[in-house]
Amino acid sequence: MAPTRSMMMDSPSDLNEFVMIQGNGVKGLYEMGLKTLPKQYIQPLEERMSMMTNKVVPQESIPIIDMSNNNNNCDVEDAICDAAEKWGFFQVINHGVPTQVLENVKDATYRFYELAAEEKVKYTKENSPTKHVRYGSSFSPQAEKALEWKDYLSLFYVSEDEAIATWPYACRNEALEYMKKSEALIKRLLNILMKRLNVKEIDETKEAVLMGSKRINLNYYPVCPNHDLTVAIGRHSDVSTLTILLQDQTGGLFVRTEDRRGWIHVPPIPGALVINIGDALQIMSNGRYKSIEHRVTANGSKTRVSVPIFVNPRPSDVIGPFLEVLASDGEKAKYKNVLYSDYVKHFFRKAHDGKMTIEYAKIT
Ligand SMILES: COc1cc(/C=C/C(=O)SCCNC(=O)CCNC(=O)[C@H](O)C(C)(C)COP(=O)(O)OP(=O)(O)OC[C@H]2O[C@@H](n3cnc4c(N)ncnc43)[C@H](O)[C@@H]2OP(=O)(O)O)ccc1O
Ligand SMILES: O=C(O)CCC(=O)C(=O)O
Numbered sequence: 001m002a003p004t005r006s007m008m009m010d011s012p013s014d015l016n017e018f019v020m021i022q023g024n025g026v027k028g029l030y031e032m033g034l035k036t037l038p039k040q041y042i043q044p045l046e047e048r049m050s051m052m053t054n055k056v057v058p059q060e061s062i063p064i065i066d067m068s069n070n071n072n073n074c075d076v077e078d079a080i081c082d083a084a085e086k087w088g089f090f091q092v093i094n095h096g097v098p099t100q101v102l103e104n105v106k107d108a109t110y111r112f113y114e115l116a117a118e119e120k121v122k123y124t125k126e127n128s129p130t131k132h133v134r135y136g137s138s139f140s141p142q143a144e145k146a147l148e149w150k151d152y153l154s155l156f157y158v159s160e161d162e163a164i165a166t167w168p169y170a171c172r173n174e175a176l177e178y179m180k181k182s183e184a185l186i187k188r189l190l191n192i193l194m195k196r197l198n199v200k201e202i203d204e205t206k207e208a209v210l211m212g213s214k215r216i217n218l219n220y221y222p223v224c225p226n227h228d229l230t231v232a233i234g235r236h237s238d239v240s241t242l243t244i245l246l247q248d249q250t251g252g253l254f255v256r257t258e259d260r261r262g263w264i265h266v267p268p269i270p271g272a273l274v275i276n277i278g279d280a281l282q283i284m285s286n287g288r289y290k291s292i293e294h295r296v297t298a299n300g301s302k303t304r305v306s307v308p309i310f311v312n313p314r315p316s317d318v319i320g321p322f323l324e325v326l327a328s329d330g331e332k333a334k335y336k337n338v339l340y341s342d343y344v345k346h347f348f349r350k351a352h353d354g355k356m357t358i359e360y361a362k363i364t
């Protein structure tokens, strides 16, 4: 529902109560017709995209890789590994996930957020019947100095039966279908990436540590007043092995340049998926593949949705550089072995802070 002129009003006196506790989210703030951004969302100058220090580099672009069978397989494999080493980010087209499945999960995202706050609030951290389903706003509100203009629904996959029993009806079938139909793409990408690391075969143990758990997030970024003063998602790197990201046609995702001096826009391409390397794979590849910092800008005129699938080790896995990588030329380990759930908890308990999470695993 778009706000009408007569509805325009000030922010609620207790913002936390309205957004988080009653479950209205930032979507609720937009629908109230706020004219100005509440102060809690005003980011420090250095985090705003309008600052000179955050310049956009329009002439740069992350690779767009055609994965269709008509293309020479070796060329595709090289392009993927090169992109993972240099950029940590690339887009894939002709990837095998049906367009209809992608459209359906975007529609399902809208369907979930269009539910009444009383329905959505049943899934907040305080109310959710399971830790595997969580509806929230911003990233880590207790730890953040300034909030982010984003609502999310986070669904941790354990089994189809558990998902059917616990995920919200408005989106569960579509989210499950998107996960299922992405499976072949995920395996193909991991096989390709492992080959260059001298990992000849993904056996059961390797499969568990590379893709033993999955989380799907339905992100909703409503129109934002004074959007230049805030962010939709602050600078961060993902803690996953790989992330498969579906974005709509709005735009707003930016990736840090290699020299860290600027930001590259990831242009929406109909039917494409954005792939990025997460911290877990940076660690397992001993830094060969890069988990790159990225961020999302808030938009003053359009609502945006995105749906990442985070492909992860299992929480109980210990991750560290693969022996195959170290053995190949006696390379020294740059990261220590860490319990993956400790690593993820460390990530979730602090505000977004660029590339800082990986310091937790660095050998200094
Ligand atoms: C939300 O906005 C985001 C999210 C992201 C995500 C990027 C990713 O790469 S997600 C992939 C993360 N990996 C996994 O989910 C797989 C492994 N999972 C686990 O290890 C566990 O499920 C766990 C996440 C560590 C939770 O473990 P548990 O033992 O049950 O511990 P808790 O006490 O429940 O949680 C620990 C701590 O984390 C907070 N938290 C848990 N789940 C979420 C969630 N989905 N979203 C946000 N925060 C979460 C929880 O509140 C706890 O913090 P406290 O301060 O309350 O103690 C990228 C960018 C974004 O903007
Ligand atoms: O919305 C996007 O384009 C990116 C989302 C993201 O970076 C995340 O959820 O980790």
Ligand SMILES: [Fe+2]
Pocket: 236, 237, 238, 294
């Ligand atoms: Fe991310």
